[in-house]
Amino acid sequence: MPRTENDTWDLASSVGATATMVAAARAVASRATSPVIDDPFAEPLVRAVGIDFFTRLASGDLALTELDSVATGGVGNMSRFADGMAARTRYFDAFFEAANAAGIRQAVILASGLDARAYRLDWPAGTVVFEIDQPQVLGFKAETLAEMGATATAERHPVAVDLRDDWATALTTSGFDPHRPAAWIAEGLLGYLPPEAQDRLLDTITELSAPGSRIAVEGVVAPREVDDEEIRAQMQAVTDHWRTHGYDLDFAELVYTGERTEVAPYLRTLGWTPTVVTGNQLLVDHGLVARDDSAANFADVHYVSAEKL
Secondary structure, X not given: OOOOOOOOOOOOOHHHHHHHHHXXXXXXXXXXXXXXXOOOOHHHHHHHHOOHXXXXXXXXXXXHHHOOOHHXXXXXXXXXXXXXXHHHHHHHHHHHHHHHHOOOOEEEEEOOOOOOXXXXXXXXXXXXXXXXXXXHHHHHHHHHHHHOOOOOOXXXXXXXXXXXXXXXXXXXXXXXXXXXXXXXXXXXXXXXXXXXXXXXXXXXXXXXXXXOOEEEEEEEEOOOOOOHHHHHHHHHHHXXXXXXXXXXXXXXXXXXXXXXXXXXXXXXXXXXXXXXXXXXXXXXXXXXXXXXOHHHHHOEEEEEEEEEO
């Protein structure tokens, strides 16, 4: 069903299901012959959510080639999606590793979903990881990982709040200190926010960030020559193709299209010093195949990291 102003979700519905999809892709990437990432929690978390389609994908019971349909114009190519998630995951892992090395001991994961970095990264002593997401999402993940016997490798503070609400107050109430540097990530988030909400999010992060703080964001800017209806048609083709494999989720109803502020220039106006790398460059850097088909032109995917002066 279409997004509404106050909609909620769990990991099997609406936007939450996309977190499960990404975790399934991380599980696929972790099984690669020469894996770029190793996420041992991805597959069991996907299994626990219980969506059969993603469980079969995460476990290898559903071959990637069955989903790589030419009919979708390449947009639903799961092999390329898994490669993209591997490169993206490694990018944000490396961001936190660099922040740790710089002495930053507060990490904030916005819309954390099934992100298990609080459990799988090697955090320095004294690091606090704040995970922000819907209460149902955080509760499910914590319970599932506890049942697995997993323990966090940092001091983990779940912040159960919707990013449309006063999440800044919830974060500081949970122990976040705005007077100390922090490392923030917004991975795979901005496309699920209206353009104006994206700006508000970056404004609030800036207000909460002491000098020396860092941020890493995945930005997607729709090219002006491609209209929203064409983008949605491509998403619908993916939905229709995946429906034949028993999974029904209308991706076009989950995202907000239309022109939005480019992240790097906007952060610069807020006092950050950004560095940008394209999604294709990340693929090349990790020995993965860059995208050269027409589907890649539907969104200019780029990754921005920045430090606040």
